[in-house]
Amino acid sequence: MTAESLTATIPANPANPANPADPAPVLRQQVLVLYLLNSALDSYVVGWSQYDGTGRTSPTTGDSDEPPYASGLDALKDGWRLIQASQLIPPYPGQEYDVSFLKHEFFFERITQVQADPSQPPGQG
Numbered sequence: 672m673t674a675e676s677l678t679a680t681i682p683a684n685p686a687n688p689a690n691p692a693d694p695a696p697v698l699r700q701q702v703l704v705l706y707l708l709n710s711a712l713d714s715y716v717v718g719w720s721q722y723d724g725t726g727r728t729s730p731t732t733g734d735s736d737e738p739p740y741a742s743g744l745d746a747l748k749d750g751w752r753l754i755q756a757s758q759l760i761p762p763y764p765g766q767e768y769d770v771s772f773l774k775h776e777f778f779f780e781r782i783t784q785v786q787a788d789p790s791q792p793p794g795q796g
Contacts, residue, residue, distance in 0.1 A: 712743035751779035
């Protein structure tokens with residue numbers, strides 16, 4: 672089998688092989704960071720950050736008094752994918768009650784399709 676025969680079988684748009692002229696979908700990542708009360712995904716959200724790679728929204732710190740979800744489990748139920756959870760590290764003896772960073776940090780992602788811009792070259796949508 673030659674390289675030419677391999678590339679000839681791959682359509683221009685693998686998402687729609689019936690119509691190779693149809694542009695491939697443009698995908699962007701949205702990131703949700705939830706800080707939970709403890710290490711359980713069903714515990715309450717005490718802090719959060721959102722980042723929107725689609726450019727549709729521009730969330731900023733303090734733009735809402737209510738978290739986007741009551742718990743990490745609620746985010747999973749809404750289609751967010753858990754991609755990272757904080758490592759559980761016990762406090763040093765004598766530092767159990769020191770105020771520090773929020774320890775129970777969970778990163779979620781959602782991949783969203785955006786409208787392709789036909790004026791942009793492929794990969795720049």
